[in-house]
Amino acid sequence: MASRRQFLKAGAFGGAALLIAGYWAAPAADPEAEAVAGLSWLRPADAQIVMALAPVLLGLAELPVAKVAQGVDQAISGLPLATQEEIRQMFDLLGNRWARRWLAGVRPPWRMAGAMESARFLQRWRESRFALQNSVYQGLHRLIHAGWYGSPASWAALGYQQPAAVMGMLP
Amino acid sequence: MSGKIPDLIRQGLASGWKAMDGAAQRNDLFLSADVAVIGSGAGGGIAAEALSLAGLDVLLLEEGGLHSSSDFRLLEAKAYPELYQESASRQTLDKAITILQGRAVGGSTVVNWTSSFRTPPDTLLWWQENHGLPGLSVEAMRPWFEQAERRLGIGPWLAEPNGNNLVLERGCLALGLRHARIPRNVRGCWNLGYCGMGCPTNAKQSMLVTCIPSALSRGARLLSRARVDRLAADPAGKSISAIEGSFLGADGNTPSGRRFMVRARHVVLAAGAIGTPAILLRSGLADASGQTGRRTFLHPVTLSAALMPERIEPYNGAPQSVYSDHYMHTQPLDGALGFKLEVPPIHPLLASVTFPGFGSEQASLLRQLPHLHATLALMRDGFHPDSRGGEVRLRSDGSPVLDYPLNDVIWDGARRSWLAMAELQFAAGARLAMPLHEAARPASSWRQARAMIEGLPLRALQARLVSAHVMGGMAMGGDPSLSVVDEWGGHWTWRNLTVLDGSIFPTSIGANPQLSVYAFALRGADHLARALARG
Ligand SMILES: Cc1cc2nc3c(=O)[nH]c(=O)nc-3n(C[C@H](O)[C@H](O)[C@H](O)COP(=O)(O)OP(=O)(O)OC[C@H]3O[C@@H](n4cnc5c(N)ncnc54)[C@H](O)[C@@H]3O)c2cc1C
Numbered sequence: 001m002a003s004r005r006q007f008l009k010a011g012a013f014g015g016a017a018l019l020i021a022g023y024w025a026a027p028a029a030d031p032e033a034e035a036v037a038g039l040s041w042l043r044p045a046d047a048q049i050v051m052a053l054a055p056v057l058l059g060l061a062e063l064p065v066a067k068v069a070q071g072v073d074q075a076i077s078g079l080p081l082a083t084q085e086e087i088r089q090m091f092d093l094l095g096n097r098w099a100r101r102w103l104a105g106v107r108p109p110w111r112m113a114g115a116m117e118s119a120r121f122l123q124r125w126r127e128s129r130f131a132l133q134n135s136v137y138q139g140l141h142r143l144i145h146a147g148w149y150g151s152p153a154s155w156a157a158l159g160y161q162q163p164a165a166v167m168g169m170l171p
Numbered sequence: 172m173s174g175k176i177p178d179l180i181r182q183g184l185a186s187g188w189k190a191m192d193g194a195a196q197r198n199d200l201f202l203s204a205d206v207a208v209i210g211s212g213a214g215g216g217i218a219a220e221a222l223s224l225a226g227l228d229v230l231l232l233e234e235g236g237l238h239s240s241s242d243f244r245l246l247e248a249k250a251y252p253e254l255y256q257e258s259a260s261r262q263t264l265d266k267a268i269t270i271l272q273g274r275a276v277g278g279s280t281v282v283n284w285t286s287s288f289r290t291p292p293d294t295l296l297w298w299q300e301n302h303g304l305p306g307l308s309v310e311a312m313r314p315w316f317e318q319a320e321r322r323l324g325i326g327p328w329l330a331e332p333n334g335n336n337l338v339l340e341r342g343c344l345a346l347g348l349r350h351a352r353i354p355r356n357v358r359g360c361w362n363l364g365y366c367g368m369g370c371p372t373n374a375k376q377s378m379l380v381t382c383i384p385s386a387l388s389r390g391a392r393l394l395s396r397a398r399v400d401r402l403a404a405d406p407a408g409k410s411i412s413a414i415e416g417s418f419l420g421a422d423g424n425t426p427s428g429r430r431f432m433v434r435a436r437h438v439v440l441a442a443g444a445i446g447t448p449a450i451l452l453r454s455g456l457a458d459a460s461g462q463t464g465r466r467t468f469l470h471p472v473t474l475s476a477a478l479m480p481e482r483i484e485p486y487n488g489a490p491q492s493v494y495s496d497h498y499m500h501t502q503p504l505d506g507a508l509g510f511k512l513e514v515p516p517i518h519p520l521l522a523s524v525t526f527p528g529f530g531s532e533q534a535s536l537l538r539q540l541p542h543l544h545a546t547l548a549l550m551r552d553g554f555h556p557d558s559r560g561g562e563v564r565l566r567s568d569g570s571p572v573l574d575y576p577l578n579d580v581i582w583d584g585a586r587r588s589w590l591a592m593a594e595l596q597f598a599a600g601a602r603l604a605m606p607l608h609e610a611a612r613p614a615s616s617w618r619q620a621r622a623m624i625e626g627l628p629l630r631a632l633q634a635r636l637v638s639a640h641v642m643g644g645m646a647m648g649g650d651p652s653l654s655v656v657d658e659w660g661g662h663w664t665w666r667n668l669t670v671l672d673g674s675i676f677p678t679s680i681g682a683n684p685q686l687s688v689y690a691f692a693l694r695g696a697d698h699l700a701r702a703l704a705r706g
């Protein structure tokens with residue numbers, strides 16, 4: 001609703017002018033991403049996206065984001081090769097600065113993106129009429145949740161624990 | 172009790188079972204057998220034992236690895252890649268439905284939730300009357316159910332249901348809905364709640380700890396991490412002449428480059444309702460009726476979550492012990508889709524990927540995990556004239572994907588089931604209830620939930636749909652022009668090919684399918700053993 005109101009307020013001309021201005025001013029490129037230790041599938045630029053979106057998606061401010069990236073990396077490695085290729089395309093799309101700016105609507109490079117901006121992107125793609133955007137949202141949702149909640153480090157906050165009696169009896 | 176839990180598989184291996192790990196094969200392998208069984212799940216496992224008992228030389232070929240109780244660490248992040256197809260992330264073509272299927276020695280029975288129902292009488296009657304299968308009466312099937320029940324310890328579960336199941340029971344009582352307890356296939360169950368990650372105590376009577384060890388002890392051979400790629404038919408087109416496949420590496424995912432070839436007098440296909448048709452499609456051996464891979468059913472599942480005032484601990488205790496068939500009988504079998512109500516176990520990883528929201532909303536819901544309840548509705552697909560299920564297709568790399576289009580019949584069932592589940596949850600005392608749908612928000616009363624559910628958009632990738640019951644795709648029937656196999660799983664075209672898994676069902680079962688798979692596989696294996704004995 002908000003975005004529709006903003007659009008109407010800007011008016012047709014204002015909107016067009018913005019578009020043109022935006023077209024000429026190339027979106028900021030992502031700075032060279034630093035390598036994260038312990039990743040085998042994710043490239044540094046992919047990990048950057050995961051680490052930028054994870055706190056927003058998971059709703060957790062204090063989050064060991066490198067650990068989440070490792071969890072995501074592990075989750076992807078277990079998927080069939082055809083699915084891994086789709087995920088490759090997803091990261092390539094989000095990592096493309098034009099797509100980030102004009103499709104995802106995220107202005108700054110992922111590493112600098114504000115929580116509000118990232119959340120707006122996620123919500124729009126979640127609700128989008130386009131199946132592709134829905135599935136990218138769900139793909140990110142799935143991978144990042146699996147990457148975090150697959151780790152015992154996440155359990156205490158949930159009040160979850162494995163049954164102690166049996167754990168002691170495992171060989 | 173002190174000391175460690177004994178590991179039946181490791182003991183068996185030490186005793187000299189002929190079990191080979193495909194990942195360890197340095198060379199291509201050529202083997203022969205009386206009967207090669209492809210897939211070691213419910214159908215393949217129970218058939219392997221029956222055929223070994225009949226004195227046949229059996230070779231089991233399984234894509235998944237041989238994992239056993241010592242490997243089962245009650246850890247989702249370990250279990251899903253090891254024990255499930257596509258790391259428990261298999262999805263239909265449009266990604267609308269997530270499909271849980273096992274991929275290990277023992278197949279889906281290693282990870283299933285132990286609910287054990289006979290095929291409902293109205294389903295059998297439907298097959299008798301509409302699929303040319305007059306022999307499949309309740310009376311005729313009874314001995315096969317009884318045999319499977321005895322073999323697998325299936326019986327009433329006497330322990331108190333866990334909190335999650337009690338909510339369902341309480342809701343049914345409050346609304347006057349017919350409900351009952353669920354029989355389970357367990358012996359000496361510790362009531363842990365980790366069935367979905369592999370049973371660490373060997374209490375679940377899965378194929379892994381029952382029929383497969385028994386077959387191996389009788390000399391059957393097992394080749395794991397061995398993926399069958401294709402079957403070759405003899406030039407006359409009458410029989411299957413060879414089985415060809417690839418060994419997988421230690422990651423269980425990537426082909427190692429080594430291959431195998433098997434010649435068998437008889438071939439049993441039991442790779443599950445997506446795997447079995449996929450093998451024939453890859454082989455270019457679809458049947459004359461054109462039904463191979465068609466009419467694949469899922470019991471599409473909708474879910475509704477609720478926050479309860481009391482502690483539920485939905486991760487502890489036998490996952491499924493209460494069900495209600497009330498909504499199976501509120502309309503004709505071939506009318507609007509009926510649905511069965513049960514509950515799922517809730518563990519952090521699977522719950523968090525299945526719950527639709529994100530951000531602090533989602534986090535605050537998950538933080539209340541010990542108070543979380545979820546109800547599920549299994550929709551009975553395949554009876555309504557517009558419920559025709561899905562179709563197995565092949566990706567460019569030959570791997571299978573199920574195209575299951577969602578239509579009005581499904582959406583109508585989805586909406587009715589969300590309403591029924593929310594009503595039930597409030598009747599059971601829920602503080603908040605919410606259908607798993609991207610546009611849903613937690614409702615604090617039945618009235619509020621009803622209004623919200625009436626307004627939910629019905630489309631793919633908005634509603635969260637899942638399935639753990641893949642059935643059909645190689646339908647049995649009385650008429651070769653309308654079905655792929657006969658009532659014993661015998662293929663209409665290839666005389667030495669029998670299908671003994673969940674793919675032979677001409678509709679969905681209308682109840683959790685494992686006991687149906689067991690009974691039909693026992694019946695088919697018995698028929699096959701007699702035929703082979705006649706020579
Ligand atoms: C999480 C979960 C919970 C469930 N809970 C219940 C329950 O409580 N009650 C119930 O009744 N049912 C339940 N089910 C369903 C039930 O387990 C299945 O319906 C049943 O096991 C199907 O038997 P099947 O023989 O058709 O296939 P499966 O048991 O799935 O076995 C097929 C096997 O074939 C192998 N395979 C596939 N392709 C190939 C290939 N190309 N080469 C070699 N091997 C191959 C697979 O790896 C697999 O091991 C559940 C399933 C899951 C996944």
